[in-house]
Amino acid sequence: MNFLLATIRRELLLAFRNRSEIINPLAFFVIVIALFPLAVSPEASVLANIAPGILWVAALLATLLSLESLFKQDFEDGSLEQIMVSPQSLLLLSIGKVISHWLISGFLLALLSPLLGIMLFLPPIAIGALVSSLLLGTPTLSLIGAIGAGLTVGLRKGGMLISLLVLPLYMPVLIFGAGTVQAGVMGLPIGGYLAILGAMLVLSLMLAPFAIAAALRLSIRG
Amino acid sequence: MLSVLNLACERDNRMLFNQLNFSLAVGEILQIEGQNGSGKTSLLRILCGLATSFEGEIHWQDLNVQDKLSTYLASILYVGHHPGIKSSLTAEENLRWMQQLHPHLNKGSISEALQKVGLYGYEDVPCYALSAGQQRRVGLARLYLSNHPLWILDEPFTALDKRGVMEKEQLIVEHATQGGCVILTTHHDFELPDQRLRKINLDQ
Amino acid sequence: MGYFNSFSDFLNMGGHALYVWLSYAITLVLFLYNLLSLWLKKRAFFTQAKRQLKREQRLS
């Protein structure tokens, strides 16, 4: 437990020192959202219609892009090696890294999302659904994505590959995440949707760390 | 303390070494020699459990390492080519993280260790602002904190100046006289007055 | 002939000839591709292995 907290503290400190790591995914999120009115139409009725989908796809891509560098630095400077030769568990490290990754990506994206929802004319009653679905859905994205990041960290050209590996696995989260917002727009109860997103989170929280640790172990052994 | 039986390692369809047998007693320093690509780093990585594609057995205090990996890992300290130093953290923060990883890094205080490697006054400077030699010394500062019985060091003297090398040599000998073991690779001629030093050449 | 009155009737597939025959053709192509790639893989291995064997014999 101490080690988990120490990992999170260290990761957050590192992110705070290289602030671009925090800002880049957020900026990406905003810019992608800004592309749609330009590409589709600035009309409120059109944008409001596609807003749930766009917001979720953009949040998903922002998470995915930030995942690419999740283990890269640690792999290159030998930090991962040091953890492998220490008596500390790689499993706890993986969990800690994912939690801190979520705090600086998904969590902040969720906090930023109401603003973008308003820019896309998302009805105010759906804002709650948007924030809560992102809060419950993005940790799953970080967990699943970290498996892909772990598998590709030792490869020279991992960037494109990680999207290829991870995007198909993201689809259930996307379906229910965007579905939550859609239901919010229509004024339907969203409890059921959130329960499913929560169930996915619990499942991935139980299984993904093992896969992440196994992937890292195999990448370090080369 | 450490004994290696019939170790063989193959990489990319090439036999790096075969039938490698040696044992290391308390207070001994083992220098592994060989040309580039002879498998020195691979051997060290096998010895600290980072590589698993090998045949043969490694015993630590008469127990097979693979059965008792966590106790073994608790008693070794490995410093590789990349010592795991974050350039955006300060020397002190880096060493504090090392202490989180290795509970046996508890000899003396961090500031003493930094003083010994000549980084007194640099505690709160992020590592990217240090020179290559200074960064290397941050990586090696953990040796002054270590209570680990076995040190495994891959080219510990690169990028160090003459004085730094001398100090590290002294430190290694001191570790051995206090009952520790050291396994290292280096191109540097490592002359020791006493009988502690043993050499293995992987080219033969 | 089965449920069809004539061979041309069979080819016509009750007006769905395009769909039925296109699907069967694609399936056939992919089945043949599987067999072909298997054969090519085998051939590539043996030519490579023989070449390597010759090289080793020349060296020794």
Added chain:
Amino acid sequence: MKITMPRWFYQLASPKWCYDILGMLSPWLGLAALILLSVGVVWGLVFAPPDYQQGNSYRIIYIHVPSAILAQSCFMLMAVAGAIGMIWKMKVAHIVAKSAAPIGASMTIIALSTGAIWGKPTWGAWWVWDARLTSMLILFFLYIGIIALYSAFENKASGDQAAAILSLVGIVNIPIIKYSVEWWNTLHQPASFTLTKKPAMPPEMWLPLLVMVLGYYCFFAFVLIGRTRIELLEREQKSGWVSAIINEAR
């Protein structure tokens, strides 16, 4: 994680033993595939009665459904083989998983293209975001990912393990994907007409389908065995028994 298994299980780990046994099985499977597939195709195309609703276009079922079944079974096989390879460090299991991936991918292509073509007379469009087709498309993406992962690793052993991890993650996800895609589909297209769900298919319709499914399995096994044997030879090229085979082949 050491579990004792019967002796044959450990024999499976010997590449030469595998090569020989698979070589003995292979011609029989090839023959069975040929017979079953020809019988099934003729039966399905000629002798099975036309569907009262879809007419003759339903005859695509005889190649569509077996390929969809195979695509899923193949993924299952890859995950199981990958798990065996990881737990018991069995090289042969990894080789089987690797050899299965491209065959499974080609099965998803068959299922997708025949499904899309079948959609044209049924729904009037070449592509419909139907739940089954969509999950098949995602399965295809998963296959692409695994094949790309294999080719990205220079070290074959690492590639094997990476793909094993990914296929295990994939197999956990497949039911979730299927469930969520079905749910998504009902939300957007209520009460849509599905291609293959029939209340009761008469035996003269499903018997040829059964024959085709068996034929597909035999064909799959035949190609899988062939690929596995060559991959075995490639990986064991240094050992004596492979040299003997190469010498014999000249």
